[in-house]
Amino acid sequence: MRETDFVSGFARGLKVIEAFGETRQxxxxxxxxxxTELDRATVRRSLLTLAELGYADYDGKFFTLTPKILRxxxxxxxxxxxxxxxxxxxxxxxxxAGQSASASVLDGADIVYIARASQRRVMSINxxxxxxxxxxxxxxxxxxxxxxxxxxxxxxxxxxxxxxNTPNTKTDPDExxxxxxxxxxxxxAIIDQELEIGLCSIAVPIDNDRGETVAAINIGAxxxxxxxxxxxxxxxxxxxxxxAALRPLLRR
Amino acid sequence: MRETDFVSGFARGLKVIEAFGETRQxxxxxxxxxxTELDRATVRRSLLTLAELGYADYDGKFFTLTPKILRxxxxxxxxxxxxxxxxxxxxxxxxxAGQSASASVLDGADIVYIARASQRRVMSINxxxxxxxxxxxxxxxxxxxxxxxxxxxxxxxxxxxxxxNTPNTKTDPDExxxxxxxxxxxxxAIIDQELEIGLCSIAVPIDNDRGETVAAINIGAxxxxxxxxxxxxxxxxxxxxxxAALRPLLRR
DNA sequence: ACATTCTGTGCGATATACGAACAAATGTCA
DNA sequence: TGACATTTGTTCGTATATCGCACAGAATGT
Numbered sequence: 001m002r003e004t005d006f007v008s009g010f011a012r013g014l015k016v017i018e019a020f021g022e023t024r025q026x027x028x029x030x031x032x033x034x035x036t037e038l039d040r041a042t043v044r045r046s047l048l049t050l051a052e053l054g055y056a057d058y059d060g061k062f063f064t065l066t067p068k069i070l071r072x073x074x075x076x077x078x079x080x081x082x083x084x085x086x087x088x089x090x091x092x093x094x095x096x097a098g099q100s101a102s103a104s105v106l107d108g109a110d111i112v113y114i115a116r117a118s119q120r121r122v123m124s125i126n127x128x129x130x131x132x133x134x135x136x137x138x139x140x141x142x143x144x145x146x147x148x149x150x151x152x153x154x155x156x157x158x159x160x161x162x163x164x165n166t167p168n169t170k171t172d173p174d175e176x177x178x179x180x181x182x183x184x185x186x187x188x189a190i191i192d193q194e195l196e197i198g199l200c201s202i203a204v205p206i207d208n209d210r211g212e213t214v215a216a217i218n219i220g221a222x223x224x225x226x227x228x229x230x231x232x233x234x235x236x237x238x239x240x241x242x243x244a245a246l247r248p249l250l251r252r
Numbered sequence: 253m254r255e256t257d258f259v260s261g262f263a264r265g266l267k268v269i270e271a272f273g274e275t276r277q278x279x280x281x282x283x284x285x286x287x288t289e290l291d292r293a294t295v296r297r298s299l300l301t302l303a304e305l306g307y308a309d310y311d312g313k314f315f316t317l318t319p320k321i322l323r324x325x326x327x328x329x330x331x332x333x334x335x336x337x338x339x340x341x342x343x344x345x346x347x348x349a350g351q352s353a354s355a356s357v358l359d360g361a362d363i364v365y366i367a368r369a370s371q372r373r374v375m376s377i378n379x380x381x382x383x384x385x386x387x388x389x390x391x392x393x394x395x396x397x398x399x400x401x402x403x404x405x406x407x408x409x410x411x412x413x414x415x416x417n418t419p420n421t422k423t424d425p426d427e428x429x430x431x432x433x434x435x436x437x438x439x440x441a442i443i444d445q446e447l448e449i450g451l452c453s454i455a456v457p458i459d460n461d462r463g464e465t466v467a468a469i470n471i472g473a474x475x476x477x478x479x480x481x482x483x484x485x486x487x488x489x490x491x492x493x494x495x496a497a498l499r500p501l502l503r504r
Numbered sequence: 505a506c507a508t509t510c511t512g513t514g515c516g517a518t519a520t521a522c523g524a525a526c527a528a529a530t531g532t533c534a
Numbered sequence: 535t536g537a538c539a540t541t542t543g544t545t546c547g548t549a550t551a552t553c554g555c556a557c558a559g560a561a562t563g564t
Binding site: 281 | 510512513515519
């Protein structure tokens with residue numbers, strides 16, 4: 001790609017939009033400039049452009065995003081066949097298991113939910129398509145990181161903030177890499193309250209017909225009802241069944 | 253705003269992202285140029301910029317969006333207090349009603365889901381935060397359009413494609429305007445299978461402390477279980493209760 | 505073989521970014 | 535309260551980046 005094939009004004013604008021995710025709600029020009037490390041004049045032009053197009057509101061002092069901005073992410077969910085393809089299988093899986101089932105893909109050091117069939121709420125946070133969790137401490141994240149090469153997985157770990165969410169959270173990179181190796185050979189990952197106390201989950205990879213891992217699916221359950229030790233025997237067969245049902249559907 | 257406070261390269265790029273939502277999955281440079289009505293060279297630069305930043309993949313021929321693009325919409329859901337504020341109330345409402353409860357806001361002629369507590373799936377399509385439906389034939393849409401002035405509501409109707417989704421769908425603008433007037437005085441809207449056969453719903457507005465309508469909430473139910481005539485007596489009290497509980501929370 | 509459509513590139517005209525300067529608003533402290 | 539220091543939003547001139555157009559070559563379809 002040539003130098004001139006890059007529209008820096010566009011790139012700067014996207015950076016400004018993402019700045020809203022890092023804080024809350026309202027941003028002044030100066031705040032946005034600090035977050036994006038761009039010049040105040042430049043940020044101002046981006047924000048006024050967003051306002052002009054209806055992606056943001058401006059009260060003369062603060063900018064806030066409008067729901068129109070959801071069109072951008074929606075463009076992905078509507079345009080990508082994977083979420084729609086997975087959804088009915090997740091519904092079925094969720095019903096059979098009597099627990100929530102989800103699907104996600106990897107974006108950098110995060111997993112991003114692309115589909116979900118929820119039963120009762122078991123987590124304190126609300127997960128919907130588009131929601132993000134750190135990959136290193138989520139069952140689907142373990143599966144997706146394991147599917148990468150060891151070098152690449154390690155590189156992502158170094159870029160992650162390996163936070164000790166609960167006493168159970170594994171934060172040692174070497175230990176995690178070893179766990180990825182186990183996940184690769186055994187074909188599943190189990191998380192026992194590493195993200196949040198009271199929550200267990202089990203995940204398996206979803207491969208396309210070339211054997212590339214394109215997503216992960218999981219089942220989450222309250223630890224009080226389903227101890228981590230029982231996750232495998234209870235849910236792995238169901239997950240494997242869904243995995244097998246999806247395989248022939250994932251051409252290309 | 254001065255002419256020079258508008259970054260047209262940014263605006264063009266956003267248009268390119270939205271182009272993906274209109275079709276499916278993969279776009280070539282020429283296809284994107286047609287959809288956006290922009291010059292091919294310009295679209296090419298925007299797409300290469302998206303690819304360079306990791307928001308899109310490029311196989312040399314087609315561009316596809318990556319899940320990274322969800323960061324943009326997520327910036328809104330994470331940055332806006334409304335979805336998080338509504339969620340627990342929707343959970344409670346959904347549980348009491350034994351049916352799905354949702355919240356949405358207006359974006360042009362569409363309603364956009366910003367939170368949802370779902371029980372069994374009753375619609376053929378899968379609704380998640382970010383999902384869009386035409387406002388004119390959705391219960392929350394009726395409530396939100398009714399909250400606008402009559403002139404503004406009519407203007408949106410003229411911009412809408414008033415499609416006859418089912419034999420029940422109201423498509424006459426004057427009839428719809430009259431219905432908005434009823435909604436305004438009575439404080440709720442009921443849809444009897446206008447969007448999809450087998451689906452009824454009832455919605456009420458959510459106002460802030462200045463009396464401005466900032467969102468709508470609804471309950472949807474299968475027509476086979478709950479005839480439209482029973483929607484009001486069954487669910488309106490629950491909706492009003494939620495509405496009242498939310499009112500003091502919506503400052504500003 | 506031809507017509508059509510596509511992608512990539514060079515170029516002149518135009519739009520944008522940057523840094524600096526200024527004005528207005530806000531905060532601080534005696 | 536008033537004087538001063540900081541922060542913030544806005545404007546300006548200019549160097550630079552981007553746009554749209556036109557064209558060439560490649561790919562595709564007829």
